[in-house]
Amino acid sequence: MGACPHAWQHQLQHRGRMWAASPAFRRQLFLLRSLAPTCADGGRASSSSLRPHAMSAAAGPVYEADAEAVVRRITPPLDRARHKGQAGKIAIIGGCREYTGAPYFAAISALKVGADLSHVFCTKDAATVIKSYSPELIVHPILEESYSVRDDERESVSSSILTEVIKWVERFDCIVVGPGLGRDSFLMDCVSNIMRHARQANIPIVVDGDGLFLITNNIGLVEDNSLAILTPNVYEYKRLVQKILNCEVNEENASEQLTALCQKIGGVTIMKKGKADVISDGKKVTQVSTFGSPRRCGGQGDILSGSVAVFSSWARHFLLSNEQPKETSVNPMVLGCIAGSLLLRKAAALAFEKNKRSTVTTDIIEFLGQSLEDICPAGR
Numbered sequence: 001m002g003a004c005p006h007a008w009q010h011q012l013q014h015r016g017r018m019w020a021a022s023p024a025f026r027r028q029l030f031l032l033r034s035l036a037p038t039c040a041d042g043g044r045a046s047s048s049s050l051r052p053h054a055m056s057a058a059a060g061p062v063y064e065a066d067a068e069a070v071v072r073r074i075t076p077p078l079d080r081a082r083h084k085g086q087a088g089k090i091a092i093i094g095g096c097r098e099y100t101g102a103p104y105f106a107a108i109s110a111l112k113v114g115a116d117l118s119h120v121f122c123t124k125d126a127a128t129v130i131k132s133y134s135p136e137l138i139v140h141p142i143l144e145e146s147y148s149v150r151d152d153e154r155e156s157v158s159s160s161i162l163t164e165v166i167k168w169v170e171r172f173d174c175i176v177v178g179p180g181l182g183r184d185s186f187l188m189d190c191v192s193n194i195m196r197h198a199r200q201a202n203i204p205i206v207v208d209g210d211g212l213f214l215i216t217n218n219i220g221l222v223e224d225n226s227l228a229i230l231t232p233n234v235y236e237y238k239r240l241v242q243k244i245l246n247c248e249v250n251e252e253n254a255s256e257q258l259t260a261l262c263q264k265i266g267g268v269t270i271m272k273k274g275k276a277d278v279i280s281d282g283k284k285v286t287q288v289s290t291f292g293s294p295r296r297c298g299g300q301g302d303i304l305s306g307s308v309a310v311f312s313s314w315a316r317h318f319l320l321s322n323e324q325p326k327e328t329s330v331n332p333m334v335l336g337c338i339a340g341s342l343l344l345r346k347a348a349a350l351a352f353e354k355n356k357r358s359t360v361t362t363d364i365i366e367f368l369g370q371s372l373e374d375i376c377p378a379g380r
């Protein structure tokens with residue numbers, strides 16, 4: 001994306017100013033901020049088990065996002081004057097001996113959505129495998145697991161890993177930590193250092209999969225970080241709630257509990273995945289419930305994390321490039337989650353239409369392009 005002024009950026013700014021001044025903009029903000037509630041929580045009051053947190057939570061209804069409008073707004077136009085990198089540079093931190101699919105799915109999805117460059121930082125064992133899936137990805141075989149490092153080498157290996165990653169981190173518009181990362185203790189320590197560095201450098205971060213395992217036990221890594229997005233599945237969410245709120249998941253008061261979790265961690269945006277993807281930054285709760293596919297094959301969450309990384313970068317860029325009306329407080333991280341969720345669901349629906357029961361994650365990835373094109377044609 002970059003900060004340098006370019007024709008593309010001017011066009012975007014001009015388009016944004018026109019847009020910000022238009023009644024349609026105000027209408028869409030309204031759609032984002034106050035669409036008719038779906039009352040997923042039935043409008044019930046907070047539960048007694050959650051009371052200490054719920055008291056501070058903005059308990060309220062869940063709003064269905066106008067997700068197509070969000071995708072159309074934040075997706076940058078394709079412009080001949082753009083140079084490589086301006087549509088986004090994304091990095092995935094993940095990939096170990098067991099898991100090579102997850103980082104690949106996340107990284108290739110980022111490219112298919114429209115990022116210009118997609119990097120993967122993984123262990124040496126995983127690197128050759130990931131490279132062989134696709135020549136499009138830039139793969140860095142720099143992480144190490146405990147089994148390959150002697151005890152007396154740990155400190156030096158850890159610091160050389162950090163030094164290597166630091167060379168790159170500041171170039172990225174967003175990093176995704178966790179798809180296929182594994183849970184090796186040495187690897188977790190190294191990734192914690194990378195996360196701390198990324199935070200100091202103000203790089204947005206999407207935390208998914210084993211990254212969520214890491215932060216659940218080290219919540220300081222994301223505490224009060226408004227540039228952090230957590231994308232837990234049902235089990236990851238359960239572990240977060242148990243650890244952070246010290247209680248069980250309460251579906252009856254799901255929106256209050258999600259709000260309370262965001263507030264307790266502070267600043268972060270959480271997208272709780274499931275039948276509907278429910279998103280909160282501790283202020284409002286929005287959901288995307290467009291039907292995707294009945295297939296629950298593994299890897300769909302990885303597509304989502306790569307896509308959210310791109311869309312949140314685009315949303316951030318869009319909001320930074322355009323003067324927003326004073327009353328506006330749209331969170332780009334929330335917009336990124338809304339857009340990523342819709343795109344995945346649309347692609348999953350198209351893939352299922354074609355492949356039915358045999359639908360797998362690579363089939364869904366094939367339809368990311370068409371799904372975006374249907375909402376936001378490249379030639380517009």
Ligand SMILES: NC(=O)C1=CN([C@@H]2O[C@H](COP(=O)(O)OP(=O)(O)OC[C@H]3O[C@@H](n4cnc5c(N)ncnc54)[C@H](O)[C@@H]3O)[C@@H](O)[C@H]2O)[C@@H](O)CC1
Nearest residue numbers: 099100101102178179180181182209210235238298299302
């Ligand atoms: N092809 C690949 O390489 C894939 C790798 N993946 C990676 O696999 C790693 C582990 O992710 P998982 O989502 O499998 O996470 P978990 O290891 O937490 O869960 C594994 C499975 O165990 C079950 N489970 C977990 N907690 C449970 C609970 N409390 N109660 C009942 N059942 C429970 C669920 O069926 C869950 O899907 C991550 O790094 C992830 O990114 C996945 O993304 C899927 C695809």
Ligand SMILES: Nc1ncnc2c1ncn2[C@@H]1O[C@H](COP(=O)(O)OP(=O)(O)OP(=O)(O)O)[C@@H](O)[C@H]1O
Nearest residue numbers: 233234273274275277292297298299300301302304
């Ligand atoms: N019950 C459901 N009904 C409809 N869609 C769902 C359902 N559960 C999940 N999804 C969709 O699948 C996406 C991935 O969610 P899921 O819970 O499978 O993530 P995950 O377990 O992290 O996936 P992964 O296997 O990649 O780790 C969600 O964004 C959502 O769109």
Ligand SMILES: [Mg+2]
Nearest residue numbers: 209233301302
């Ligand atoms: Mg997952």
